[in-house]
Amino acid sequence: MARGELRIYLGAAPGVGKTYTMLEEAHRRAGRGTDVVIALVETHGRRHTAAMLDDLEVMPRREMNYRGAAFTEMDLDAVLRRRPDVAVVDELAHTNVPGSRNTKRWQDVQDLLDAGISVLTTVNVQHLESLNDVVARITGVEQRETVPDGVVRAAEQVELVDMTPEALRRRMAHGNIYRPEKIDAALGNYFRTGNLTALRELALLWLADQVEDQLDRYRTDNAIDSTWETRERVVVALTGGPEGDTLIRRASRIAARTKGADLLAVHVARNDGLAGADPAALARQRVLVESLGGSYHQVVGTDIPQALLDFARGANATQVVLGASSRGRFAQLFAAGVGVTTIARSGSIDVHLVTHERAGRGRRRGPMPEALSRGRRVAGFVTTVLGLPLLTVVLKTAPALPLVDDILLFLVAVIGVAIIGGLWPALLAAVTGSLLLNWFFTPPVGRFTIAEGQNLLALAIFVVVAIAVSWVVDTAARKTRQAAEATADAQTLATVAGSVLRGARPLTALLERLRETFGLDSVTLVENGTVVTAVGQPACARPLDADVEVNAGEGLLVLLKGRILPASDRRIVEAFAAQAAVALRQERLTTEAATAKPLAEANRLRTALLAAVSHDLRTPLASAKAAVASLRSPDVRFDDHDRAELLATADESLDRLDRLVANLLDMSRLQAGALGVAAIDVGAEEVVPRALDDIGPDGRRVIVHVPDDLPLLHADPGLLERILVNIVTNALRYSPPDRPPIITGSSHGDTVELRVIDHGPGIPDDRRDDVFLPFQRLGDRDNHSGVGLGLALSRGLTEAMGGTLTPEATPGGGLTMIIALPATGAA
Template identity: 80%
Template sequence: MARGQLRIYLGAAPGVGKTYTMLEEAHRRAERGTDIVVGLVETHGRAHTAAMIGDLEVIARRRMSYRGADFTEMDLDALLDRSPAVAVVDELAHTNVPGCRNAKRWQDVQELLNAGTTVLTTVNVQHLESLNDVVAQITGVEQRETVPDAVVRAAEQVELVDMTPEALRRRMAHGNIYRPEKIDAALGNYFRTGNLTALRELALLWLADKVDDQLDAYRAAHRIDATWETRERVVVALTGGPEGDTLIRRATRIADRTKGADLLAVHVARNDGLAGADPAALARQRVLVEGLGGTYHQVMGGDVPAALLEFARGANATQIVLGASSRGRLAQLFSAGVGVTTAARSGSIDVHLVTHERVRRGHVARRLPAALSRRRRIAGFLTVLAGFPALTWLLHAASPTTLTNDILLFLAAVVGVALIGGLWPALLAAVGGSLLLNWFFTPPTGRFTIAEGANLLALIIFVVVAVAVSWVVDTAARTTRRAAQAGADAQTLATVAGSVLRGARPLTALLERLRETFRQETVTLLERDGPGWTVVASVGGAPCPAPSEADAEVNADDRLTIVMRGPALRASDRRIVEAFAAQAALAVRQERLAAEAAAAKPLAEADKMHTALLAAVSHDLRTPLAAAKAAVAGLAAQDVHLDDEDRAELLATADESLDKLDRLVANLLDMSRLQAGALGVHAVDLGAEDVVPRALDDLGVTIPLHLPADLPAVHADPGLLERILVNLVANALRHSPAGRPPVVTASALAGTIEIRVIDHGPGIPEDRWEDVFLPFQRLGDRDNHTGVGLGLALSRGLTEVMGGTLTPEETPGGGLTMILALPAGAHATEVPE
């Protein structure tokens, strides 16, 4: 059976018309004769959306009960049994009620697709997993329900349902999205013009990335190598040289000329992995690129222009930025260079050759280390001086041999010398061997002359082969040594990375690893402080206070320097130490940013609490005072005639305002008593069926109650328990949507009575559950001007004083459940877990 196709309608915010547009497509398909059904559509009370369902076949929802509350979910089994060609399933990111086959609705959709059903669905950009934190930062509202980006990217079609912020706000103001009582709060919070503009840009950029993926797949499938300039992409080639910073900044300016352009930095490393750029310079340049919003890449290749162009074409780049050649004129006569060659082969990609301070200064090659040790080179020279005369004597004293055999024996001797001492002893052996062959074995002997042309050719071949073999042997030895060095360097850097990642303090771990690796007594990181130096971090012995007192010094950046006391560093070791230094500079910046954030957090929390307290005193205490004063003033007015009904209304207003003021002041006083440990508790055994209704009467509300008839007594202070329930229910009412009041349930469990206050509001992310119990917090309130923010903090404190707990839990289907757990009465029957 062929898998069904997934079509997603993506929106920047609620109300842009995703569901309406999806239903329009459903009607179009139905008119074409397609077998289509509605698995689930959430209308959210919007009349136009509900009317749009029309005569489409609708699968009845499955009703479920969870912890005393009733819910409805999509009936996946009925939909699979119906097996339509197309199914309409709204809200892809929805979380199913526990007890459903799948935890998430997108998993239900995957089952439908696997069964061969094509699915039309919707999702908002804030529900995409990769953008969830970004949206929370912009809007201040964290979304609990997310869908993996891979699920959305795998869709055959993603259609953006777009609307300008101004049009969406007008739709909101006309009552087409939320009920009238929610409109003002929504327009002043989530639906601010700035929020909607940012969300719209996020949706457009995310969809543009998916389109890029589709374009890349199409180009790969059709083997299209030519650049399609759908988006500006600037590739900057880095060699690890000092000109890299200049190239990166120039490429950034080029990319900034086009909004949305991408910056990619690439370093082409030799495919033998042995010769490369300065790792410290590349590390610094990588930090610079990423700090400017670009990405860093490294590719392997022996032909640098070919590897660079292959990368650029694979990235669909439009421009390449390279540094102008730093080689001298003579070198350019023999080779055009990377820049010129890349420009000649680039085709439709523009190539910028950027001048820099090292242009035409000539390329100073790094001196290669000797292939073999000094001792082996001396042994090679001694072998030539002693061995070749001995070989000549043996051949001369032996029975006569042919010149060919003599040449082969001398050639074998040259190879042996190359293996022992390397290139220069082998070259001496080749020249000396040719002279000895000429004098002693080539007619006429005893003179440096050659009578026959064939003998001359043999000697020439001998010299050429001897030199070639010597060069190959020396190159192999040099390559082997460099490979060993590269392997050791790689192992060192890998060990450094591991120790830094595992350490709680990366800077100290890095310096300690540096000290152990190079057997130093002391390693100190210094920072320039005006004319002097400041010790940032040090490991080992006493810190070195200045570079002048150190045995080795390596600069990390313009201000930071690593100094060491101990054995002298080899020239080859300095490159690795420079890589350490670059990472040390990065670790310093990270530690300082973390310290600044940690230092600012208490100040921010204190400021937040002070602001909340001031708001409470200036508004929540003043408002009931003002209302009561106005009512009393109206009653005391001599020039106003009041009938009995008006007088009763003013008295009720004054009484209600003073009660509200009394509760606010009582909360503040109780919180101060809790913090001082001076709150008295008188716990007795009492029934929850007696206390819960009294709390609801205090609030003047009627909500669903589910209290079992056989519920054991709870051991608590009646007054404090009532106060806790009043605060919890009031909080739930404040967050509950219209038409879905909170629910109160109770149950017994292992000697504990649990009272649950369940709401179906927006809820709070799990990682912020504890924040709701902080004093003067109104986390997630749609009306941020109601309540001092002490209700939940006080409720938890009162609960703990009575030996209980107050914990939050996510309400299935959305919302928050507060679980009040208190000890059961002394005569309660134990209920097993």
């Protein structure tokens, strides 16, 4: 039986039209004669969605009781018995009522697919398992119902149902998604513009990855190895040389020219493990690539240009960046080089050859490691000096052999010397053997002359073969030793990486592993002459005290004490040092991130205090002083009306001054962490009227819609009253006379929200946080009524009570300030 096909409609948030679009597809298939049934669709009271169920067969739901409550679920068994061609199943991530056949609805869908029934279904991006924690951090709402990504990725078709955040909020405001009593809470919480924008981006990126996987599978299934320029991908080739930093930065600039381009760095290692790349340089370059947003890769191959192009084509790269050849001009006459060969084979991939300081200057090779130990070389020379004369004596005393046999025996002796002592003893043996053969065995004997041409040829072949064999044996020994060193280096670096990843303090773990690996007494990291950290005893604080000093860059030195390390070990130590610099930077970034937030908050409060002293304190003080000075002036005689007006001005100014001083004192207490908060359970319907009374006559203009059954707030009534006074006063200042501010209340989970809504000019999205900075007027109509300190204090007081104060746009124009505080029992 053929498995059914799965089609999923993916949305960024509820209300984008997933179910409606799914039902449109159901109608299209039914119109073509396909047997379609509605296994389960949730309309949520949306009349347009409910109307789409007309003319489609709707399967009855299964009624279930759980803990005394009645529930309905999809009747999976009935659908399986009905066996339609297509079943429409809404809300893929839904959790079934306990007692159902499966725990999750996506498991029900799998049963339908296994039965050969195709399924149309819906899911929101916040329900994808891999994005669950990301969505929770963005929205502050944890999604308990999730579906594994693999289930969605396995679908034959995934269609994104998209809608801009502004359009979705308009749908919400018009009552097309939730009931009217839930609209304000939804707009102020989950359906904020920022939340919806982030969710939309998550959906687009997730689906883009899905499309990328499908494209890769298609290219693989159809054996397509040519580049399809669906996305700009820049590959930079690294050799481990000093030019790597230049190439990486150039490739990064090339990638930055196209938004969304990928940067990939690749190092091609010879498959014999003997490429000789500097591990420390590669480690630093890997860090640089990752800091620029790229990724680092390593492949193995003998043909470097081909391995590089195979990687580029496998990654569907569009451009390759190479460094200009470091070989000298003479060397380039005999071989084209990696760059030229890569260009010749690149096909549709663009290749950039980047010049650098080492271009054309020849390669700097380090000293080649000795193939064999000094003892074996000495043994080779001794064997040559003693063995060849002994062989000559044996051959002269034994029955005479043909010259060819003598040459073969001497060749065996030379090979033996090569195996024992390497190249130079073997070369000495080849020359000595040729002289002995010439003097003792080649006619005329006793002279360094050769009478017959074939004997000359035989001796020449002997010398050539002896030298060639000696060279091969020595090279094999050298390569074997290099391979052993490379294997040991790789094992050491792998062990280092594992210990650092498992350690709670990566820098200390790294230095401790370095000390243990090389048997050192101490390892010390010094920055500009100051000890950063040290492991082992006794630690050294100065380069003069150390046996080995390694420069890690950026003013960092790694000092090793205990023994002198050979040059081969220093390469690994340099890689340790490079990683130590990275670990130090990561630890400092972590520490800075932990301390930056309180410092920034303290600086913001300090700035508010200074601005208050320089501005708002002076304004009421000047008004009061002017009124009092006028009353005391002997030159002017005021009647009772003028005198009363001046006294009223002084009184009003002093009241403003008193409020400002109180605000400043509270700001100071907030900054010092000494603000007293006496939180109790209080009803919003009690606090709001008192705040409006404090405002005065203007407070009676405010419209209040606070439900009587709203949960109690856990807050300080006095502080909450001051917060409301500041916010409502600001809303009155900007509201048109015919559209006064509105105060509404709603509950959302463990939070109670009070929303102060005005229909004034509003504030641009990019400047909403500026209203909480000291004395930011943002188009204030007068110059004597500041808003900054009041709102800055209001946010600080709200946060001191465990709540939040956030602004958002009012549908239809204006600004809404949302005070969110914990409900009783949630504090």
